[in-house]
Amino acid sequence: MFAHIPPYAGDPILSLNEAFQKDPRQGKVNLSIGIYFDENGKIPALESVRKAEHLVVNAAGARPYLPMEGAANFRSAVQTLLFGDHPALKAGRIATIQGVGSSGGLKVAADFIKAHFPASKIYLSSPTWDNHRAVFEGSGVETTTYPYYQDGQVDFAGMLDALRQAPARSVVLLHACCHNPTGVDLSAAQWTELVKLLNERELLPFLDLAYQGYGDGLDEDLFAVRELLNAGGPFLLANSFSKNMSVYGERCGALSVVCPTAEQAEKVLGQLKFMIRRNYSNPPTFGGQVVATVLNTPELNQMWRNEVDAMRTRIKAMRKALHEVLSAKVPGRNFDYFLTQRGMFSYTGLSGEQVDALKDTHGVYLVRSGRMCVAGLNSKNVEVVANAMAAVLA
Ligand code: KET
Numbered sequence: 293m294f295a296h297i298p299p300y301a302g303d304p305i306l307s308l309n310e311a312f313q314k315d316p317r318q319g320k321v322n323l324s325i326g327i328y329f330d331e332n333g334k335i336p337a338l339e340s341v342r343k344a345e346h347l348v349v350n351a352a353g354a355r356p357y358l359p360m361e362g363a364a365n366f367r368s369a370v371q372t373l374l375f376g377d378h379p380a381l382k383a384g385r386i387a388t389i390q391g392v393g394s395s396g397g398l399k400v401a402a403d404f405i406k407a408h409f410p411a412s413k414i415y416l417s418s419p420t421w422d423n424h425r426a427v428f429e430g431s432g433v434e435t436t437t438y439p440y441y442q443d444g445q446v447d448f449a450g451m452l453d454a455l456r457q458a459p460a461r462s463v464v465l466l467h468a469c470c471h472n473p474t475g476v477d478l479s480a481a482q483w484t485e486l487v488k489l490l491n492e493r494e495l496l497p498f499l500d501l502a503y504q505g506y507g508d509g510l511d512e513d514l515f516a517v518r519e520l521l522n523a524g525g526p527f528l529l530a531n532s533f534s535k536n537m538s539v540y541g542e543r544c545g546a547l548s549v550v551c552p553t554a555e556q557a558e559k560v561l562g563q564l565k566f567m568i569r570r571n572y573s574n575p576p577t578f579g580g581q582v583v584a585t586v587l588n589t590p591e592l593n594q595m596w597r598n599e600v601d602a603m604r605t606r607i608k609a610m611r612k613a614l615h616e617v618l619s620a621k622v623p624g625r626n627f628d629y630f631l632t633q634r635g636m637f638s639y640t641g642l643s644g645e646q647v648d649a650l651k652d653t654h655g656v657y658l659v660r661s662g663r664m665c666v667a668g669l670n671s672k673n674v675e676v677v678a679n680a681m682a683a684v685l686a
Pocket of ligand 1: 305306324325326327392393394395396421423467472500502531532533534540544545
């Protein structure tokens with residue numbers, strides 16, 4: 293019955309992470325998956341999150357199904373975090389659902405786009421997170437790309453040119469901050485110009501916000517969100533708590549759709565519920581309640597903000613450390629990109645063969661595109677990584 297089923301080719305990120313776990317070598321270094329590791333190489337359990345977990349466990353009673361759209365306290369906390377006191381929120385123009393991670397929000401949105409914008413393609417940045425194309429194509433949405441990156445910078449002219457050619461009602465996926473995999477973001481002025489073009493051309497922006505807090509700060513990283521809100525047009529926004537609350541396995545995220553009117557927002561929410569019902573029915577309780585408790589408890593919210601600041605600061609320190617050691621070891625080569633790129637990732641420019649050599653010879657794992665998760669560095673392994681990189685670059 294199943295003889296025709298081909299083997300799974302594997303995933304460029306998750307399968308690599310599995311290979312790392314199986315690698316028996318001492319001193320191996322995981323710079324592949326986008327996970328924040330602390331100075332001891334561990335995934336941190338944030339103090340704010342631990343405190344919230346205790347509160348949630350102590351308050352736990354019966355466990356009915358959540359509504360299809362998720363828990364009301366989670367959804368309103370997410371809206372406050374992302375949209376503050378913007379009039380669009382007060383006017384009831386924003387439909388927000390609790391997702392199963394932001395991947396779940398992307399999937400629900402992909403089904404929504406396929407059903408209600410059947411003629412629209414989605415434009416992805418070239419390059420982008422490896423899973424974007426799979427998620428949208430998995431729902432039957434046709435994908436295409438716009439130029440994004442050239443010679444260590446945003447190819448803004450190329451990006452605008454491509455989007456000027458896009459048919460009206462095309463969906464345009466944008467990384468709200470900390471672009472994955474390049475670590476290169478639009479400037480404030482570029483966002484403003486882009487948002488104007490998107491509105492003029494009647495394109496539908498879709499922000500992916502997976503690294504809020506890892507760029508300049510939790511509020512600062514909402515610049516693109518605010519630009520779109522203020523421009524007044526509709527847009528979609530998938531956001532994640534995996535990285536900024538270090539709750540990867542709890543699958544916490546949301547999807548918000550900012551609509552022209554409250555009446556349309558009501559209808560959009562209804563359609564999102566329909567997409568959810570036929571995918572997974574409703575989201576799980578625990579992680580969402582932990583996130584809601586962190587966000588809704590002023591003391592925990594402040595504690596969390598401080599913890600996010602500390603994670604971002606440590607990554608920046610690791611960028612400096614790697615830059616310093618590598619510049620000394622490989623004179624004549626410019627490693628400034630480690631300092632200017634933002635968020636968890638650096639796009640190293642290493643070839644697939646050099647990445648293979650790093651893994652096979654030195655036990656240092658990067659994604660084959662040359663993407664390095666800088667958050668996997670610490671003061672104990674940065675020298676090892678620099679030596680390995682210097683060796684493959686020699
Ligand atoms: N969007 C982007 C841009 C992203 O990098 C990730 C995860 C997600 C969404 C999904 O996050 P979720 O946990 O579903 O809320 N990226 C890392 C892990 C992965 O590939 O799943 C990564 O790029 O390594």
